[in-house]
Amino acid sequence: IPAGFFDPVVVDSSPKMWKRVLSHGLSDKQVKALDIIFEQACNLQDRQRAIVLGRSVDIEKLTADLSEYKSKLVKADLPASVTPYLQICRNIVSDIKSTLFETLKQKKQQQLLGVEDKYFQKLQKSFYFVRIPSDGNCLFGATGRGMKYAKTLTGCKHDGDVKKVVEEARKITKETSTTIATEERLKAVMHLRTDTKYRATIIAEVKHAVETASLGKGNPTSKTILNRMKHTFPGKDLMKAAETKDALDVYCTVMCSERVFGTELEARALSEVLKAPLHIYYRVTNDFEKVEEIKATKIIGVEFESENPPVHLAFYMGKSHYDLLIRRHKVPDPEEEKRKKQREETRKTAGFKCYRLIVTKTGEGQDAKCCEISQIRLFNRTSYLMKQPKLVDGRCAPNYSTINLVDGTEETKMVDENFKKNKKSVLQYEFEKSVPITDYEICYAIPNTNGPRSWELIGVSEDGEVVLDKQEDAKIKGASIKGKISYFKIPEQKEGKAEEKKSEESKEMKSESKGEESKEANESKMEVESDENKTEEMEVEPVVVAVNKDAVADEGVVVGDVVVVDSLGDAASLDPA
Numbered sequence: 085i086p087a088g089f090f091d092p093v094v095v096d097s098s099p100k101m102w103k104r105v106l107s108h109g110l111s112d113k114q115v116k117a118l119d120i121i122f123e124q125a126c127n128l129q130d131r132q133r134a135i136v137l138g139r140s141v142d143i144e145k146l147t148a149d150l151s152e153y154k155s156k157l158v159k160a161d162l163p164a165s166v167t168p169y170l171q172i173c174r175n176i177v178s179d180i181k182s183t184l185f186e187t188l189k190q191k192k193q194q195q196l197l198g199v200e201d202k203y204f205q206k207l208q209k210s211f212y213f214v215r216i217p218s219d220g221n222c223l224f225g226a227t228g229r230g231m232k233y234a235k236t237l238t239g240c241k242h243d244g245d246v247k248k249v250v251e252e253a254r255k256i257t258k259e260t261s262t263t264i265a266t267e268e269r270l271k272a273v274m275h276l277r278t279d280t281k282y283r284a285t286i287i288a289e290v291k292h293a294v295e296t297a298s299l300g301k302g303n304p305t306s307k308t309i310l311n312r313m314k315h316t317f318p319g320k321d322l323m324k325a326a327e328t329k330d331a332l333d334v335y336c337t338v339m340c341s342e343r344v345f346g347t348e349l350e351a352r353a354l355s356e357v358l359k360a361p362l363h364i365y366y367r368v369t370n371d372f373e374k375v376e377e378i379k380a381t382k383i384i385g386v387e388f389e390s391e392n393p394p395v396h397l398a399f400y401m402g403k404s405h406y407d408l409l410i411r412r413h414k415v416p417d418p419e420e421e422k423r424k425k426q427r428e429e430t431r432k433t434a435g436f437k438c439y440r441l442i443v444t445k446t447g448e449g450q451d452a453k454c455c456e457i458s459q460i461r462l463f464n465r466t467s468y469l470m471k472q473p474k475l476v477d478g479r480c481a482p483n484y485s486t487i488n489l490v491d492g493t494e495e496t497k498m499v500d501e502n503f504k505k506n507k508k509s510v511l512q513y514e515f516e517k518s519v520p521i522t523d524y525e526i527c528y529a530i531p532n533t534n535g536p537r538s539w540e541l542i543g544v545s546e547d548g549e550v551v552l553d554k555q556e557d558a559k560i561k562g563a564s565i566k567g568k569i570s571y572f573k574i575p576e577q578k579e580g581k582a583e584e585k586k587s588e589e590s591k592e593m594k595s596e597s598k599g600e601e602s603k604e605a606n607e608s609k610m611e612v613e614s615d616e617n618k619t620e621e622m623e624v625e626p627v628v629v630a631v632n633k634d635a636v637a638d639e640g641v642v643v644g645d646v647v648v649v650d651s652l653g654d655a656a657s658l659d660p661a
Contacts, residue, residue: 114162118169121160124153125173132180135187147184150177197402203367204398207378207409211396212250214408217258220304220343221265222406223397224272227354227362228264229253230395230408234360237410238393244417250410262342270340272353277336279356285349286335290326298322303404305345308338345404348384355385360392365409366399424547432573435464435520436543436550441473443509445538445557454481455503456534458494459527459564462513464520465574476510478502486511494563497529520572521552527564535560541567 128149134141154177157170204213216226233249240246256264276282290309296302297310310322312334317325325331338344355362363380372378380396396409441460446452462469472490475498480486484499489511500509521541528535537560541553552569 117160118162118166121157121170121173124156125176128153128180129176132183135183143184143188146180150180150184153177193402199370200367200400200402203372203378204400206372207365207398209412210377211398211409211411212246213398214250214253214410216405216407217261218403218405219258219262220345221262221269223346223351224268224354225261225265226397226406226408227351227358227395228268229256229261230397230410231358231360231392232264233410234393234395240413242415242417243413244419246410246413247417253408253410266342268354269342269346269350271357272346272350273336273339275353275357276339276349277332279353282349282353283332286332287327289347289349290331290335291323294322294326303345305338305347308341308344309335312338351384355388358392358395359385359388361385361388361394363394363396364399365396366401427545427547431518431543431545431550432571433520434518435572436545437515437518438544439513439521439552440476440542440544440549441511441513441539442542443503443511443536443539444507445536446503447533447535447537450507451504452534453501453504454534455500455509455536456497456529456532457489457526457536458497458529459492459525460489460511461525461527462521463523463525465522469515469519469521471513471515473511473513475500476512477506478509494527494530520574521569522572522574523566523568524553525564525566528560530563532560532563541569543571 131141131146157173216222233253236249293306293309294313297306313322316334351362362384364382366381368381398407398409443455446455470490473486475486478500479502481499481501486498488496488498503509537558538556540551543550543552552571553567558565
């Protein structure tokens with residue numbers, strides 16, 4: 085920074101400190117140009133801070149603005165005295181570009197991991213996962229552990245037997261896993277050293293490792309090979325040295341070391357030593373979403389399929405790691421099936437904790453830009469279940485979030501702007517306790533061109549998903565559409581149930597007091613005779629207590645016994661209805 089930049093005499097109190105410092109000797113046009121350059125630099129830095137803080141920033145526009153700003157600095161018609169300040173601006177551009185590079189790299193990594201998670205979640209339908217320590221020995225540890233139980237698995241009669249093997253495989257300690265990995269590693273490396281057909285491949289591997297690691301790229305194994313080559317061939321051309329026998333020894337020495345990642349070459353050697361095929365699963369494209377069952381991405385050692393059962397491995401490209409896979413048996417576990425049916429019967433009365441409403445088509449079809457809904461009302465019989473849903477993988481426009489679905493007014497709406505990207509909108513309801521949903525209502529926004537036309541209401545549990553209701557190209561009449569769910573077994577409340585209950589309670593009380601009645605019989609008889617004598621002396625008109633049944637029913641009053649009393653005092657109990 086030039087001397088005098090922070091001089092209190094020339095620095096003004098506003099953020100535009102450059103203007104007064106550099107305005108001496110500049111024309112008004114130059115001062116204005118300098119002011120614009122400074123303002124744009126501040127704006128770019130603000131957007132850089134937003135990226136660092138994780139806020140939403142248009143990366144493409146920022147990249148374009150940086151290029152435009154950099155060219156503007158080159159073309160700026162300013163004197164040499166301003167050059168140091170322009171250099172500061174160039175440094176700002178370089179710094180922001182570096183931030184963008186790291187941000188895009190992290191974003192790409194997160195996207196890769198996100199898609200991989202979906203891939204392996206689907207793979208769990210066919211396999212059990214046995215986690216292997218991430219210590220650089222994972223390829224050898226997973227393969228050795230898989231061979232240990234491969235033949236045992238062939239004797240399993242149902243999935244219950246497979247689960248027992250999985251539990252045993254998961255109980256292996258880290259120390260035992262390291263021992264297994266070391267044994268398999270040594271077998272593979274000795275096979276590579278003695279089998280001459282691998283020599284050309286090893287030379288190519290060494291050259292590739294030297295080339296990539298010299299440029300600061302490649303994996304940790306490549307860097308280890310480069311350092312070992314430098315130590316073995318000091319001051320020599322490493323690319324030429326890679327073709328010698330000593331380079332073969334370097335590669336084998338490195339691969340014999342613990343915590344050095346195994347490559348496909350070692351996987352092939354393992355397959356030949358163990359005489360077993362290796363089925364490796366990893367994501368290459370998104371086609372896995374369209375298939376019912378995922379098949380192995382790569383099979384090493386196809387020629388050994390008839391000799392030994394295969395070892396299944398999951399390979400995570402995002403973190404270069406292997407886990408062991410154990411295939412689920414086609415025959416379900418009888419005990420688990422029994423428990424599953426019991427849980428299903430419980431859910432038919434208690435309901436689910438989690439529900440999903442998946443909209444797959446709107447009024448504008450599956451290619452609609454967004455999905456718009458005014459209100460969604462869920463009911464348990466006549467009770468309204470007020471619950472704000474979560475929009476899964478969607479994006480709500482400002483002031484159009486899911487809170488508008490439960491605010492009680494049809495003037496607001498939720499807007500999912502990612503409907504076209506995801507080909508669907510998923511609204512997830514999560515309750516603290518299980519609750520059955522018997523009815524629901526979807527209210528459409530006005531106009532309802534982007535309202536739902538096809539959707540599914542799904543109940544989600546530990547046993548999977550159950551489609552409770554499905555609508556295809558629903559015909560909309562009015563401002564809303566209602567749906568009814570017949571999955572749940574909820575007992576109907578019969579009319580007069582309360583009266584019946586009260587009558588039963590009355591009978592119980594009578595039976596309990598039966599003994600006491602016998603004791604009071606004589607006293608009661610004397611009182612009745614006395615009352616009869618009195619009524620004979622007094623000429624009393626008959627009294628009738630009338631009840632308006634309709635009024636009672638409308639008000640919902642619970643009526644017990646209705647009594648008509650005559651002139652003699654005799655009582656007759658009528659039916660409660």
